[in-house]
Amino acid sequence: MATTQAMTQDELKQAVAQAAVDYIQPKLVDDIIVGIGTGSTANFFIDLLAAHKGKIQGTVASSEASAERLKGHGIPVYDLNSVDEIAVYVDGADETNERLELIKGGGGALTREKIVAAASKEFVCIVDGSKWVGKLGEFPLPVEVIPMARSYVARELVKLGGNPILREGFTTDNGNIILDVHNLDIAVPCQIEEKINGITGVVCNGLFALKPADVLIIGRESGVETVTSGS
Secondary structure, X not given: OOOOOOOOHHXXXXXXXXXXXXXXXXXXXXXXXXXXXXXXXXXXXXXXHHHHHHHOOEEEEOOHHHHHHHHHOOOOEOOHHHOOOEOEEEEOOOEEOOOOOEEOOOOOOHHHHHHHHHOEOOEEEEEEHHHEOXXXXXXXXXXXXXXXXXXXXXXXXHHOXXXXXXXXXXXXXXXXXXXXXXXOOOOOHHHHHHHXXXXXXXXXXXXXXXXXXXXXXXXXXXXXXXXXXXX
16 A cells, blocks of 8 residues: 655745745735745745745845845845835744744844844744644743853843753854753743843843744644634
8 A cells, every 4th residue: 555755844844935925925916025034944935935026025034144045036135124014024933832932043043033023014933843832942942142141141041940051153143142041941931031031131032922923834744734823
């Protein structure tokens, strides 16, 4: 009897990226600005968006790497300060739960990702099924920190129950460092996001709970599923 070969993770990422392009296509009628995230799944989306670049005015990218990939396809990239509105922001995540709260920042672009998401009318998150969790926190939580505050912030994160580890040899596009916080109990993501952001020296943390995704497109073996906030 013939068996169906399981989709690879890259094939699942490709599938959700295509679903995201299909989802935003009806919005591509007014020369809109599209926000673009960072990471492997976002890269698939960028490559597929290239076929529709004539339908959009341009993009705002959350990292230098994404900006370069967009420019390589001939897609205009604008500074956020030069645009009035971002219609939709498309990005991946390292973890998501049923409330569409996220952990992001595995690629180190969490602060710019959070800024672009906040400036967008709609945030569409695209992930493969491995990113769906019952409780956030198995993936270490990235925290972007002003370099001189590294030790102080690390001590404060320990007080919250986490084990912060410096991401060696990495500097963000903003010139800062990242502490990846392991073993943090994220029972109430909104509270943890606020507490960490309240530590002096923290620029941003990778919890997207105060403003979660509006739409989640998730690729599973059974197919691509679209989940909306509150559904």
